[in-house]
Amino acid sequence: MRLIVTGKQGQVVSSLLERGPAASVEVIALGRPELDLADAASVRSAIAAAAPDAIVSAAAYTAVDKAECEPDLAFAVNETGAGAVAEAAGALGVPVIHLSTDYVFAGDKADPYVETDPTGPVSVYGASKLAGEKKVAAATDNHAILRTAWVYSPFGANFLKTMLRLGESRDVLRVVADQRGTPTSALDIADAVIAVARRLKADPDPALRGVFHLTGGGEGTWADFADAIFGGLKEKTGREVKVERITTADYPTPARRPANSRLSTKKLQSSYGIVLADWDASTRGVVDRLLAAGPAT
Ligand SMILES: NC(=O)C1=CN([C@@H]2O[C@H](COP(=O)(O)OP(=O)(O)OC[C@H]3O[C@@H](n4cnc5c(N)ncnc54)[C@H](OP(=O)(O)O)[C@@H]3O)[C@@H](O)[C@H]2O)C=CC1
Ligand SMILES: Cc1cn([C@H]2C[C@H](O)[C@@H](COP(=O)(O)OP(=O)(O)O[C@H]3O[C@@H](C)C(=O)[C@@H](O)[C@H]3O)O2)c(=O)[nH]c1=O
Numbered sequence: 001m002r003l004i005v006t007g008k009q010g011q012v013v014s015s016l017l018e019r020g021p022a023a024s025v026e027v028i029a030l031g032r033p034e035l036d037l038a039d040a041a042s043v044r045s046a047i048a049a050a051a052p053d054a055i056v057s058a059a060a061y062t063a064v065d066k067a068e069c070e071p072d073l074a075f076a077v078n079e080t081g082a083g084a085v086a087e088a089a090g091a092l093g094v095p096v097i098h099l100s101t102d103y104v105f106a107g108d109k110a111d112p113y114v115e116t117d118p119t120g121p122v123s124v125y126g127a128s129k130l131a132g133e134k135k136v137a138a139a140t141d142n143h144a145i146l147r148t149a150w151v152y153s154p155f156g157a158n159f160l161k162t163m164l165r166l167g168e169s170r171d172v173l174r175v176v177a178d179q180r181g182t183p184t185s186a187l188d189i190a191d192a193v194i195a196v197a198r199r200l201k202a203d204p205d206p207a208l209r210g211v212f213h214l215t216g217g218g219e220g221t222w223a224d225f226a227d228a229i230f231g232g233l234k235e236k237t238g239r240e241v242k243v244e245r246i247t248t249a250d251y252p253t254p255a256r257r258p259a260n261s262r263l264s265t266k267k268l269q270s271s272y273g274i275v276l277a278d279w280d281a282s283t284r285g286v287v288d289r290l291l292a293a294g295p296a297t
């Protein structure tokens, strides 16, 4: 199977490039300059030339705070660009797997969000991703929109790498303990995306199409995530970094973030039989790998 993925250096695309070969999947990363999501014509021509079995729409404008002052670019990439990728998939008659986010929700629900819950983004990034979901669904029925959350990996920029980097020079870090969600490894996402792509290619069942939630097992706060990261650091190196648990009000940011980011993954489990590993086990794996590779960059 031949998979096209949008983006070149992102966490999910890098993870797919690493995981593809062992699963006998050829992964082709298409990104700037030949595929620029802000330029729909470049999307069409780059994708048509690659003749894929399925398309993974992983690239996005992901700078949550910066998006508040760059809404036009965020929407151009996350709405119009995502729609152009899905249209190209539809024109080729192949499925598109589109990555979306917990930030499409307001975060005021008491329980984990299910796929049919009303959306209500509280940030420009969340609104642009929600608009992208709608464009993807309108472009082709042959889609799976996978909403994930709190993505980390050995690649790119993410909270886990930020914590390890800050922890090199500071003994105490202040981290919010009133936003709940589930950290999700991009490597685990890559395995799931490959499994979803295979099923979509082989099986026209409408039950495999639509919106699905895809996160690691379990839940916690950003402070819990930081504790797990520094637990791994201490075990491997002896270095201790303390996490001071603070509130969102103590950590002002340009963008608002949902207090409840938890996503129920039951639909993905019942439709596809896919369940990701518990977040703390996957976190430990990525921490160990980064420490073995040398100082945080
Ligand atoms: N990161 C997270 O915590 C979460 C991410 N998601 C979603 O999952 C998906 C994957 O995220 P992740 O891998 O973390 O993303 P990253 O932030 O790691 O990478 C973003 C990717 O998008 C590419 N990109 C950005 N702008 C453009 C553009 N104009 N044209 C082409 N490519 C562009 C980047 O290109 P380049 O390679 O050239 O740098 C990069 O490959 C995204 O859709 C995101 O919205 C959902 C929930 C959480
Ligand atoms: C660095 C840092 C962050 N924080 C807080 C800010 C924020 O509430 C939380 C996480 O910080 P981040 O900047 O990683 O958060 P953010 O960039 O909002 O992460 C989001 O990215 C997008 C792309 C998504 O789709 C979401 O699922 C989510 O992963 O931790 C601290 O409390 N202390 C710190 O030292």
Ligand SMILES: [Mg+2]
Binding pocket: 062, 063, 064
């Ligand atoms: Mg961020």
